[in-house]
Amino acid sequence: MSQSTVVADLSNLWMPFTANRQFKSSPRLFKAARGMFYTTVDDRQVLDATAGLWCVNAGHGRSEITQAVAAQLDVMDYAPSFQMGHPLAFEAATRVARFMPSGLDRIFFTNSGSESADTALKIALAYHRARGEGQRTRFIGRERGYHGVGFGGISVGGIVANRKAFSGGLISHIDHLPHTHNLAETAFTRGQPSWGGHLADELERLVALHDASTIAAVIVEPLAGSTGVLVPPKGYLERLREICTKHGILLIFDEVITAFGRLGAATASERFGVTPDILTMAKAINNAAIPMGAVAASRSVHDTIVAAAAGNAIEFFHGYTYSAHPAAAAATIAALDLYKSERLFERSAELSAAFEDAAHELRNSPYVKDIRNLGLVAGIELESRPNAIGTRAYDVFVKCFEAGVLVRCTADVLAFSPPLIVSGEQIDQIFTTVRDALRCVA
Numbered sequence: 001m002s003q004s005t006v007v008a009d010l011s012n013l014w015m016p017f018t019a020n021r022q023f024k025s026s027p028r029l030f031k032a033a034r035g036m037f038y039t040t041v042d043d044r045q046v047l048d049a050t051a052g053l054w055c056v057n058a059g060h061g062r063s064e065i066t067q068a069v070a071a072q073l074d075v076m077d078y079a080p081s082f083q084m085g086h087p088l089a090f091e092a093a094t095r096v097a098r099f100m101p102s103g104l105d106r107i108f109f110t111n112s113g114s115e116s117a118d119t120a121l122k123i124a125l126a127y128h129r130a131r132g133e134g135q136r137t138r139f140i141g142r143e144r145g146y147h148g149v150g151f152g153g154i155s156v157g158g159i160v161a162n163r164k165a166f167s168g169g170l171i172s173h174i175d176h177l178p179h180t181h182n183l184a185e186t187a188f189t190r191g192q193p194s195w196g197g198h199l200a201d202e203l204e205r206l207v208a209l210h211d212a213s214t215i216a217a218v219i220v221e222p223l224a225g226s227t228g229v230l231v232p233p234k235g236y237l238e239r240l241r242e243i244c245t246k247h248g249i250l251l252i253f254d255e256v257i258t259a260f261g262r263l264g265a266a267t268a269s270e271r272f273g274v275t276p277d278i279l280t281m282a283k284a285i286n287n288a289a290i291p292m293g294a295v296a297a298s299r300s301v302h303d304t305i306v307a308a309a310a311g312n313a314i315e316f317f318h319g320y321t322y323s324a325h326p327a328a329a330a331a332t333i334a335a336l337d338l339y340k341s342e343r344l345f346e347r348s349a350e351l352s353a354a355f356e357d358a359a360h361e362l363r364n365s366p367y368v369k370d371i372r373n374l375g376l377v378a379g380i381e382l383e384s385r386p387n388a389i390g391t392r393a394y395d396v397f398v399k400c401f402e403a404g405v406l407v408r409c410t411a412d413v414l415a416f417s418p419p420l421i422v423s424g425e426q427i428d429q430i431f432t433t434v435r436d437a438l439r440c441v442a
């Protein structure tokens with residue numbers, strides 16, 4: 001059965017972040033998933049080297065989560081979260097808080113990473129207003145940053161394709177730090193590069209330009225994934241923290257891909273020993289069983305906002321119909337239990353050396369101009385074809401899919417982020433398949 005004959009009509013679905021015409025002329029469709037594998041509609045097994053989209057950290061089809069969701073839907077499908085509550089929402093917040101860096105234990109639920117990013121920006125504005133510094137309205141993002149697709153997220157984000165079509169609607173009062181990607185200095189670094197920590201000092205330059213009294217927050221991904229796996233240089237995040245603290249600017253870490261074990265610790269903050277004031281998460285929070293995201297705020301940020309309002313007034317005019325949806329909350333509790341009982345974050349740390357070695361084995365493969373990695377994340381950057389950026393990595397991605405391995409490509413970077421249950425043999429299979437695919441593309 002060919003992939004396209006399974007679905008009668010591919011035309012109604014307008015696919016997100018997809019070359020719709022290219023895809024529909026040659027579709028790739030999954031029908032099932034279990035453990036480390038997807039099954040395609042033509043019954044092929046495909047090893048998942050991307051945890052779906054950086055989100056299925058405990059592997060697919062975990063019955064503990066499925067059962068928790070089914071049981072919850074049976075008892076209560078939905079409850080409103082505005083001026084009403086349900087016990088699982090509070091329980092899920094308590095469980096999430098246990099995984100957060102010390103002090104970041106006030107949890108606001110969203111449904112996605114994009115919503116988490118915009119929520120974090122709003123919390124920062126509300127915080128400064130509550131302190132009587134409502135003129136702090138400026139945000140500092142970073143070039144090549146990705147914070148989802150809301151107008152706040154694309155405004156602080158630094159990806160031209162995500163910004164240019166919407167440039168008329170970008171929010172104002174934004175500036176950007178330079179990105180830290182520099183192959184002349186860092187190519188083939190294993191782990192954190194030694195070069196680049198000084199780029200955090202650019203924040204001092206922006207503070208001098210705009211004045212700290214106008215700046216609400218700095219938002220960065222501690223490790224950027226979607227824009228091609230950018231590992232933070234040594235000392236970089238520490239320095240951002242120092243400068244923010246010095247100037248009363250809030251530091252937001254977008255941990256949508258790094259929270260819940262990806263770097264061998266519960267969060268990147270824990271991994272790097274740098275604590276932000278606000279931390280966004282989504283992806284692996286409930287193993288991607290049900291859409292869910294969250295923002296963790298420090299007690300001081302939360303308490304400042306709450307204390308500024310009258311006792312019977314809504315303190316923060318923000319929220320979603322599905323914030324802390326009962327089924328998503330049940331999935332979260334079940335997933336966090338799994339992460340703990342199976343020691344998956346420790347496992348991620350233990351596997352990272354073998355993962356790093358396997359990725360760097362491809363150093364001499366055709367077109368490879370950089371390999372970078374940390375925890376269970378790796379990126380392989382390829383030379384681009386003249387005037388056709390991204391086409392070579394796309395061809396490798398398709399070849400790997402045909403050979404039974406799902407990888408991800410953004411521009412000409414291949415990205416790897418397998419579920420934390422990946423085995424040593426499967427790690428070898430992933431990179432052997434990529435090596436073979438690289439030999440077959442022009």
Ligand SMILES: Cc1ncc(COP(=O)(O)O)c(C=O)c1O
Nearest residue numbers: 112113114146147148226254256
């Ligand atoms: C760092 C980061 N922030 C935000 C998002 C957006 O998340 P979502 O697609 O769930 O809106 C992503 C998605 O890849 C991400 O990597």
